[in-house]
Amino acid sequence: MPPPTSRSADWLAQAAAVFAKEWRCELRTRYALNTLALFAVTTLVVVSAGLGPLGTSAAEGTPVLPVLLWLILLFAAAAGLPRGFVQEEETHTATALRLAATPSALFCGKLLYGASLMLALEALVAPLFLALVQLEVAAPGLFAATLLAGGYGLAAASTLIAAMIAQARGRSALFAVLAFPITLPLLLLVVELTRNAVAGEPAGGALTQLLLYDATVTVASMMLFPVVWNP
Amino acid sequence: MKSRFAPAFKLLLWAWMCLVLAGAFFYAPLAAGFLGESSRILFFHVPMAWTAFVAFLAAAVWSGLYLARREPRHDRAAAAAVELGFVFCLLATVTGAMWARTMWGAFWNWDPRQVSIVLVLIFYGAYLALRGAVEDREKRARLGAVYALLGLVVAPFFFWVVPRITFSLHPDSIVNTRGTIDMESRMLQVLLASWVGFNALFFWLHGLRCRLGALADRRLEA
Numbered sequence: 264m265p266p267p268t269s270r271s272a273d274w275l276a277q278a279a280a281v282f283a284k285e286w287r288c289e290l291r292t293r294y295a296l297n298t299l300a301l302f303a304v305t306t307l308v309v310v311s312a313g314l315g316p317l318g319t320s321a322a323e324g325t326p327v328l329p330v331l332l333w334l335i336l337l338f339a340a341a342a343g344l345p346r347g348f349v350q351e352e353e354t355h356t357a358t359a360l361r362l363a364a365t366p367s368a369l370f371c372g373k374l375l376y377g378a379s380l381m382l383a384l385e386a387l388v389a390p391l392f393l394a395l396v397q398l399e400v401a402a403p404g405l406f407a408a409t410l411l412a413g414g415y416g417l418a419a420a421s422t423l424i425a426a427m428i429a430q431a432r433g434r435s436a437l438f439a440v441l442a443f444p445i446t447l448p449l450l451l452l453v454v455e456l457t458r459n460a461v462a463g464e465p466a467g468g469a470l471t472q473l474l475l476y477d478a479t480v481t482v483a484s485m486m487l488f489p490v491v492w493n494p
Numbered sequence: 495m496k497s498r499f500a501p502a503f504k505l506l507l508w509a510w511m512c513l514v515l516a517g518a519f520f521y522a523p524l525a526a527g528f529l530g531e532s533s534r535i536l537f538f539h540v541p542m543a544w545t546a547f548v549a550f551l552a553a554a555v556w557s558g559l560y561l562a563r564r565e566p567r568h569d570r571a572a573a574a575a576v577e578l579g580f581v582f583c584l585l586a587t588v589t590g591a592m593w594a595r596t597m598w599g600a601f602w603n604w605d606p607r608q609v610s611i612v613l614v615l616i617f618y619g620a621y622l623a624l625r626g627a628v629e630d631r632e633k634r635a636r637l638g639a640v641y642a643l644l645g646l647v648v649a650p651f652f653f654w655v656v657p658r659i660t661f662s663l664h665p666d667s668i669v670n671t672r673g674t675i676d677m678e679s680r681m682l683q684v685l686l687a688s689w690v691g692f693n694a695l696f697f698w699l700h701g702l703r704c705r706l707g708a709l710a711d712r713r714l715e716a
Contacts, residue, residue, distance in 0.1 A: 423644065427637050431627040441624060444617035445644060448651035455655075472654055483647040487640045490561055494633070 277364040281372025285347065286379075295380060299343035303388045306335045311395035318397040328398050329457035332389070333450055337417065339384060344377050344421040345438045348429035357429075366489040370422065374481070377418035377425075385410045401463025408470065409460060413453035416477045420446045423484040426491045449476055507698060510691045517684040525681065532596045535589055537684050541692040543586040543611075549579030549696055550618070554646045557639035566711060567704070569635035572642065573625060574703035578696055580618050587611050598663060606656050607664040613652060617645050631711070 289295055310331050319327065351357040360369060389410055393400065400406045424441050428434045452473045459466055518537035525533035556572035559565075590608070591601040602608060621641055628634040677685070 423640075427624070427640065428627075430633055430637065431624065432629070433627050437623065437627050440620045441641065444613060444620055445648050447613065448648060448655050451655045452651075468654075472651065476648075476651055479647055479651075483644060487644060490636055491640055 274365065274368045277368035278371040278375070281360075281364055281369050282375045285373065285376035288350075289376075289380075295343040295346050296383075298346075299339050299380065299384050300387060302342045303335055303339040303384060304391070306338070307388065307392055307395060310335070310392075314396060321399075324396070324398055325458060325461050328396055329454050329461060331396075332392050332457065333413070333454055335388060335392070336381075336385065336414070337446070337450065339388070340381060340417050340421060341439050341442060343380065343384075344418065345425040345428060345434065347373055347377065347422070348425045349434055352429045361492065366492045367485055369492070370426075370485055370488045373426075374419060374422045374484075377422050378415045381414035381418045382411070385414050398461060400461055402460045405456065405466055405470075406460035409453055409456040409473070412470070412473050412477055413449065413456075416449045416453075416473065416480060417446060419477060419480045419484060420449065423488055423491065426488060430491075445480075449473070452476065503698070507691065507694050510687070510694070514684065514688045514691050517687065522681045522684045523678055525678070529596055532593055535593045536681070537688045539586055539589040539593060540685065541689040542582045542589065544689055545692040545696050546579045546583035546586055546614075548693060549575045549582060549700075550614070553579060554642055557642040560635055560639045561643075566631070566635065567708065569639065570704050570707040570711070571700070572639065574700050574707060576618055576621055576642070578699055578703065580615070580622070582692070582696065583611065583615055583618070587615065603663075605664055606662045609656050610652060613656075621645070631714075 318324070348357075351360060364372070389406075392398070421438075421442060424438060424445065428437045428441065431437055452469050455469050456466055456473065458464075459469070514537065518534055522534070522537065524531065525536070553572045553575035556568045556575060560568040560572060587608075590611070594603065594605070594608075595601045598605075621638060624641055625634050625638050628637055
């Protein structure tokens with residue numbers, strides 16, 4: 264039996280390999296990147312054009328615009344993130360993956376990939392959104408922290424649900440149905456935090472609760488994932 | 495409930511529910527601060543909501559048991575509990591909306607209680623949609639159990655988030671925020687009797703649903 268250090272090194276190597284493989288596959292087809300970016304930019308243009316050249320007043324914009332930003336991010340995520348596991352089933356690579364990596368390492372690799380994809384999307388969408396709808400953010404630090412923690416949380420909740428729907432029928436519709444109740448507390452929290460960031464108010468307990476949500480969903484997903492993955 | 499006590503149990507349940515009905519309308523007094531006779535809905539609305547809660551909790555326990563032991567009967571029990579809990583929850587929503595029309599003037603005004611009950615309905619609706627989308631029985635059981643437990647983990651966050659959206663007009667829970675029970679004793683008797691009755695009704699229906707599920711499974715195997 265190998266000593267524990269080499270086993271944890273082994274685990275890390277597996278997770279890193281899954282992460283690298285996901286990005287290599289992604290860069291070959293650019294399916295998720297194209298879908299996510301185009302979907303987000305299209306909805307962004309619709310929102311901006313719909314508001315008109317004058318945009319909204321600050322009094323109207325502060326409560327409403329954060330909701331629109333997170334709706335764009337949520338539906339872009341729903342369009343791209345489930346791809347990870349669905350593709351493994353479609354190309355019949357799931358069995359090889361089951362042999363190659365332990366479930367927890369595989370889950371962490373996929374989760375890291377999803378989170379990095381979400382953060383890349385946010386890096387593209389958030390500045391564009393602020394510029395197009397002319398929204399001033401009074402507390403940029405809180406805004407960035409909300410995007411980071413919120414994007415990670417969306418990726419964490421999506422990863423387990425993506426693994427589940429890959430084994431069901433009617434996948435894309437089912438993803439939205441299953442992900443909505445699970446991500447709703449996250450969405451309510453990030454919208455509240457984004458409003459606070461725009462208005463320059465303190466975060467209060469909401470940021471702690473958001474981080475707690477991220478941690479809870481990560482731990483619960485890691486515990487439940489082997490049941491979903493192994494037949 | 496296949497034993498020879500089953501007919502007696504059914505008769506007893508019937509008599510018990512008749513007593514609860516009579517008690518709710520003729521024995522219990524009206525509560526102060528409610529319009530007309532509207533406070534009598536308490537004896538039906540509250541027990542239904544509690545029974546739905548018991549059903550969902552039982553479904554989570556059976557889901558955990560299924561994942562631990564992988565016995566199909568636990569999965570059938572979990573699915574039946576969610577189905578029945580969903581019905582009780584829907585009834586609690588509808589009776590609540592009827593009461594809200596009388597007291598608050600509108601069937602629906604997004605009171606925090608209404609927000610949370612809709613979220614519960616959406617979550618278990620999604621659970622049932624998931625079960626409908628998986629054909630393989632073993633896979634359906636696994637995925638359903640995972641989703642039920644994931645929902646249980648996320649649910650506590652709503653207790654933090656939902657009350658911040660707006661304040662509630664909903665009357666105090668039975669045990670109020672001060673940790674005491676402010677209820678006339680005859681009302682409390684009828685309420686508790688009704689709760690026992692609704693729970694017994696739930697477990698009886700649940701037993702029937704599980705037997706039906708077992709028969710359907712046996713037929714599929716044959």
